[in-house]
Amino acid sequence: MNHPTPSIEASQTASVPVEKLAFVASETEEARLAKDSLTARFGTVAPEEADVIVALGGDGLMLQTLHAFMGSGKPIYGMNRGSVGFLMNEYRENDLISRLTNADMTTIRPLELIAIDEDGKEHSALAINEVSLLRQTSQAARLKISVDGRVRLEELVCDGCIVATPAGSTAYNLSAHGPILPITAQLLALTPISAFRPRRWRGALLPNRAQVDIDILDHQKRPVSASADHTEIRRVSRVSICESQKAEGVIMFDSDHGWDERILTEMFRY
Numbered sequence: 001m002n003h004p005t006p007s008i009e010a011s012q013t014a015s016v017p018v019e020k021l022a023f024v025a026s027e028t029e030e031a032r033l034a035k036d037s038l039t040a041r042f043g044t045v046a047p048e049e050a051d052v053i054v055a056l057g058g059d060g061l062m063l064q065t066l067h068a069f070m071g072s073g074k075p076i077y078g079m080n081r082g083s084v085g086f087l088m089n090e091y092r093e094n095d096l097i098s099r100l101t102n103a104d105m106t107t108i109r110p111l112e113l114i115a116i117d118e119d120g121k122e123h124s125a126l127a128i129n130e131v132s133l134l135r136q137t138s139q140a141a142r143l144k145i146s147v148d149g150r151v152r153l154e155e156l157v158c159d160g161c162i163v164a165t166p167a168g169s170t171a172y173n174l175s176a177h178g179p180i181l182p183i184t185a186q187l188l189a190l191t192p193i194s195a196f197r198p199r200r201w202r203g204a205l206l207p208n209r210a211q212v213d214i215d216i217l218d219h220q221k222r223p224v225s226a227s228a229d230h231t232e233i234r235r236v237s238r239v240s241i242c243e244s245q246k247a248e249g250v251i252m253f254d255s256d257h258g259w260d261e262r263i264l265t266e267m268f269r270y
Contacts, residue, residue, distance in 0.1 A: 016075060018100040022050035024065055026057030031081040038093060050074065052100055052252070056091075058082020059171075063229055066108075066128055066249040075105055077252040086170060086262065089254050103252040106183070108167055112244040113228040115236045118219060127228035128249065129168025131241050132193075133214060134160040134225050136234065140196055141224045142217035147210050155217065156201070159194040160224070163212055163241045170266045178203055180267050183260055188212075188243075211242040 023044050025035035034056045038044075047053050047069065055065045055078040062078045069076065077100060080088035089099070110126040117123065135141040141160055145153040164173035166181035169189050174180060178191030190212065191203040206212065216224045219237045226236045253262075 016105075017051045018097055020045045020049060020051045021100075022047040022053045024053060024055050024061070026061040026082060028057065028082065031056045031061070034079070034081050034091065038096070041093065042096065047074065048072075052077055054079065054096075055088075056081045057088075059084045059087045060230075062087040062251075063128055066251065067126065067229065070110070070126065070247050070249050073250065075250040075252050077103060086266075087167075087251070089252075089257070099254055100252070102255045104255050105250055105252050107248050107250050108165070109248050110244050111163065111165060111188075111228065111241055112247070113226060113231075113233075114240045115226045115233045116238045117233060118223075118235045118237050123233045125228035125231040125233070126244060126247055127168070127231075128165065129171050129229055130162050130164040130173055131239070132160060132162045132172060132227050133216075133236075133239065134193070134227070136223040136225050139222040141222055143224075144215040144217055145190075146213040146215075147204075147206060149211075149213075152204075153198075153201070155197070156192060156195060157197040158192050161193055161203075161214070162189070162191045164189040164191065165208075166263075170263065174266075179205065180263060181205075183263050208243050211240060214239050214241075 021042055023035045023038050025031040053074050053076050055061050055076055065076050078088035079091040110128045111131055113125045113131045115123045140157050143156045162173050162176055166183050166185050169181040173189050173191050176191050176193045178189045181187050186208045188206045188208055190206055195201050215238050223235045226233045226239050
């Protein structure tokens with residue numbers, strides 16, 4: 001499952017046509033009104049026929065849209081009509097075509113999660129931000145962590161842990177005191193959540209080509225769930241996480257406020 005391809009390919013100025021647009025919106029009134037206004041002004045086509053898909057909402061909608069069109073080659077351009085907008089551009093209507101024409105495009109490769117549940121059934125899912133493991137009850141989780149087939153931590157007693165991409169390093173990973181990764185870094189962040197033993201372990205930075213295997217020790221007494229972005233698998237006994245070899249998505253940012261700048265801003269936020 002390992003391979004040397006970087007998780008994030010360097011941004012480049014958009015070279016796709018922007019004549020046919022598709023607008024998708026979250027369920028909030030603000031997003032729906034924005035969609036109606038933009039559709040009346042620029043027209044709309046089905047997402048499958050669009051040159052660019054414009055997502056109106058917050059980061060949750062952007063993740064859903066990226067997942068929905070993963071592997072299609074369709075670039076996604078978000079405008080913030082939600083409460084969280086790290087993945088979104090500022091909402092403005094007047095210069096939309098110019099912004100799309102000059103936007104930077106970044107190709108991202110998600111993480112692939114393969115999880116075995118307590119019944120031995122295999123599940124798979126993709127994660128643009130992170131794969132997270134979380135205890136399901138009051139009992140702390142006990143995890144054994146291996147990297148590329150070698151056991152690195154015999155037992156981590158914790159509330160859970162996260163494997164985050166550079167794109168997801170400013171999300172749940174940051175809330176768990178994990179590191180912020182530059183967007184083009186060929187790294188993954190492995191971050192514990194409320195580690196009890198070893199208490200001083202703060203996580204690790206791994207090459208993006210690494211495969212992380214996590215065994216849930218005593219999983220029947222101490223059940224753990226695994227989540228890849230919005231997809232959750234309950235009561236897992238073992239998970240394998242690596243960068244996907246096949247799936248990729250394309251995201252667009254305004255050229256004057258691209259992903260690199262957003263990451264740097266977050267790094268120096270206090």
